[in-house]
Amino acid sequence: MARYLITSALPYINGIKHLGNLIGSQLPSDAYARYLRAKGHEVLLICATDEHGTPAELAAAKAGKPVAEFCAEMWAVQKDIADGFAMSFDHFGRSSSDRNHKLTQHFAGRLAEAGLIEEVMEKQVYSNADGRYLPDRYIEGTCPNCGYDKARGDQCENCTKQLDPVDLIEPRSAISGSTDLELRETKHLYLRQSTMREKLETWIDGQKDWPILTTSIAKKWLNEGDGLQDRGITRDLDWGIPVKRGDRAWPGMDGKVFYVWFDAPIEYIAATAEWADASGQDDAAWERWWRTDKGAGDVHYVQFMAKDNIPFHTLSFPVTLMGSAEPWKLVDYIKGFNWLNYEGGKFSTSQGRGIFMDQALEILPSDYWRWWLLSNAPESDDANFTWESFQSGVNKDLADVLGNFVSRVTKFCRSKFGEVVPEGGTYGEMEAAVIAEIARRLEAYEARMEAIELRKATAELRAIWVAGNEYLQAAEPWSVFKTDPGRAAAIIRFALNLIRLYGVLSAPFIPVASRDILAAMHVEDAEWPEDVKTALAALPAGHTFSVPEVLFAKITDERRDELEARFAGS
């Protein structure tokens, strides 16, 4: 029994996320957490919405709502959808919470005391028409390098040259199109990351088991050019966490807020505090997960995120934690994911291309998506969603292999023995062989889960399901029944126990179906098996069950074609 703190990257607040976002962090973190809980570990799974920044303000303006109201509504929407996908978050927080305000200001104060904050006067583009400062990305103009007329202030998408907004010819606001822009002097706080470069590198070099994807991205930032650069951690915005030094005002920083990337990871901690508050616990309850001086020394902390988030989790956030000179828990393992593409291209919000989380739930139950996404997770490379692959995965794995196994066993039993585990007969070599096979597969399955190799884990789980069909085919209870009903009873008793075991083992990936399977078997609480032979004796003769409804309906070719056309985009 160990203690695992697990965080999923925070989904941004400005809209409903698509399936690529889902498989990039939330879904794998849930499968991992469910597995560890089932194994009896103490687990805390944390997620939250990331609510600050210019895009949130613009999305709110577009919706015609005050930003605070907009974020509150979108948080509720995202929470509902997460519930719809059976995410087992212990807490789904908000980066705009009071807890995060306090903690973010606390960290800023500590960093300032440690001499890691520098005040810098800089020039920022202000748009009079929009009444706001514009981030580089929101300034458009003609590229001085290639003449492309929709170049952005940070980079020209046409020639990929990196730009500064002042380089643009005829710059305009990307929000309003206004050319009424001016450069204004404004003061900002910079986090002196560069001073901690060596400390970070030592820390990262000590992480021998991190994936290449993770360490290579981190090392790149540490060593490229002049090395790790200092980073602005404040912005001229209304919506955000006001710049304060602990609980004291910060002279000269009135009206400014912390940069979203400074406060977002701190929300991992704040959300844990929100969890304690919501469950009526005191500060010690969350501090034992985060403070190594208050009980977090034995915590194993795993972060899930897509690859674009890695620099912030390997560099900026650790600088915040280490720089505070307080004993905060640092991440032990980062699980990074590549991208999920849609039918060979990118998911696109603006073009309506691909599938969004709310739409997915309207089409089919969450387990269908969970299974396909997790068994095709972009772990080693970008992955590709196609309707054909989705249909095949759902129909073959879920309907034919698992669903049909449950169906054939329970229906056969009902017709020959009634809805009760039959008695009589004995187990022989055939059953011993199945027990050995499943024990071997289970060991592999557990090893894959512990290594967070989810694709490989699903392959092992599938093989465990297949073993049931192989057994049934070899044992032939439908033939044996005619000459030796007692032996047929033993076979079915064993097969019904396999169903119960599948219900237990499948829960990390398809929790709803697992619950349905166990409910059909009239099992209240199912523990993860210590020993396969014992687990396959859990349902004794005389135990009743109910033949379940069809667990997984197949996706027909017509349905697939219809969905494919519907989501093709404009």
Added chain:
RNA sequence: GGGCCUGUAGCUCAAUUGGUUAGAGCAGAGCGCUCAUAACGCUUUGGUUGGGGGUUCGAGUCCCUCCGGGCCUACCA
């Protein structure tokens, strides 16, 4: 431009980190079974591991080079 990842069967992926004959699932072919969601099981077709060169007793794995795909490059998050 720079850096990183990647290329294995028609498709999606493996290959115990340099070790016998490169394996699975899907798709295809054949056979079997009839309990079951026309489901299941068995057998089987299919690869010069992107091309070329090198190191080695031995290379899918290491090195060089060429070709293809992808990502990152710090103010979108």
